[in-house]
Amino acid sequence: MIKVVIAGIRGRMGKTAFEAIQATEGMEVVAAYDYKHEGKQFDGADVVETGGIPFYSSMDQLVQETTPDVFFDVTRPNVVFENVMEALKHQLHIVVGTSGLTEASLDQIRAQAEQYNKNVIIAPNFSIGAVLMMKFSQMAAKFMPDIEIIEMHHNQKVDAPSGTATKTAQLIQEVREPHTQGALGEVEDLKGARGADIEGMKIHSVRLHGLLAHQQVLFGSAGELLTIRHDSFDRESFKQGIVLSVERVLEVDQFVYGLEQILLQD
Numbered sequence: 266m267i268k269v270v271i272a273g274i275r276g277r278m279g280k281t282a283f284e285a286i287q288a289t290e291g292m293e294v295v296a297a298y299d300y301k302h303e304g305k306q307f308d309g310a311d312v313v314e315t316g317g318i319p320f321y322s323s324m325d326q327l328v329q330e331t332t333p334d335v336f337f338d339v340t341r342p343n344v345v346f347e348n349v350m351e352a353l354k355h356q357l358h359i360v361v362g363t364s365g366l367t368e369a370s371l372d373q374i375r376a377q378a379e380q381y382n383k384n385v386i387i388a389p390n391f392s393i394g395a396v397l398m399m400k401f402s403q404m405a406a407k408f409m410p411d412i413e414i415i416e417m418h419h420n421q422k423v424d425a426p427s428g429t430a431t432k433t434a435q436l437i438q439e440v441r442e443p444h445t446q447g448a449l450g451e452v453e454d455l456k457g458a459r460g461a462d463i464e465g466m467k468i469h470s471v472r473l474h475g476l477l478a479h480q481q482v483l484f485g486s487a488g489e490l491l492t493i494r495h496d497s498f499d500r501e502s503f504k505q506g507i508v509l510s511v512e513r514v515l516e517v518d519q520f521v522y523g524l525e526q527i528l529l530q531d
């Protein structure tokens with residue numbers, strides 16, 4: 266039995282992860298790591314007095330009392346790094362769904378994982394369709410290197426650009442020579458109108474009620490346009506990748522950034 270502790274369990278993705286793990290044979294959620302609700306429990310929907318899994322704000326106590334194997338984080342960009350470093354110190358394997366980790370933080374996590382000989386999977390997006398969208402975009406970028414990424418999310422998302430858009434841009438950077446796009450000497454009359462810039466490639470973030478998680482990658486070339494688009498309409502779309510990550514983190518080679526490294530190796 267793989268024993269999992271979830272950080273962020275009260276949130277939208279935490280609840281999704283809880284449902285996915287509890288519904289899967291061979292794995293179970295044994296604890297919630299949280300800065301609130303010490304001594305209380307979580308029943309899948311709400312914080313309750315009894316009848317759920319326990320909340321802990323002390324990792325020492327959590328590990329002693331529930332002996333988990335895997336630390337699963339879906340919290341906030343400003344919290345995830347500290348959580349992961351603490352969990353590695355406590356000899357846990359790590360799965361991260363939280364967005365917003367910088368390259369410097371990723372390097373530090375990799376080093377800490379090596380030091381403690383633990384495995385880490387960082388999954389910018391758990392949806393299989395989204396992983397394919399990112400890989401297909403990388404393939405297309407080789408042939409059509411003028412690119413704009415438009416990511417669209419619900420209006421409660423706190424970070425921009427999304428982890429998925431950042432990862433997409435990084436995959437594309439592996440095959441695309443940096444170059445300026447658009448007209449020479451182009452001017453923004455309104456600051457931000459052309460979006461964020463990574464080596465000349467543009468990223469635009471849309472936040473609106475009614476959206477969940479969507480991305481389209483536009484490839485322009487003389488007389489043609491290719492659009493690669495993915496939509497998550499429901500958080501169900503993340504469950505397969507969540508379960509896969511929890512299973513595989515026990516056996517992967519220490520540090521994996523992006524589920525494509527697991528899916529496309531099988």
Ligand SMILES: NC(=O)C1=CN([C@@H]2O[C@H](COP(=O)(O)OP(=O)(O)OC[C@H]3O[C@@H](n4cnc5c(N)ncnc54)[C@H](OP(=O)(O)O)[C@@H]3O)[C@@H](O)[C@H]2O)C=CC1
Nearest residue numbers: 273275276277278299300339340362363364388389390391
């Ligand atoms: N990889 C993927 O496929 C996906 C990743 N995500 C990412 O997951 C993250 C969470 O998203 P989402 O669930 O929508 O956000 P939510 O705001 O719904 O959930 C975050 C939760 O984390 C809690 N939290 C804050 N600080 C801590 C802490 N120190 N310890 C434990 N819990 C804490 C918050 O509690 P409180 O509000 O009380 O502070 C909140 O309940 C985001 O970074 C998002 O981008 C989302 C969907 C898919």
Ligand SMILES: O=C(O)C1=N[C@H](C(=O)O)C[C@H](O)C1
Nearest residue numbers: 364389390422427428429478
């Ligand atoms: O906040 C979200 O909702 C999502 N966050 C992740 C991201 O930043 O890419 C994954 C997915 O897009 C949903």
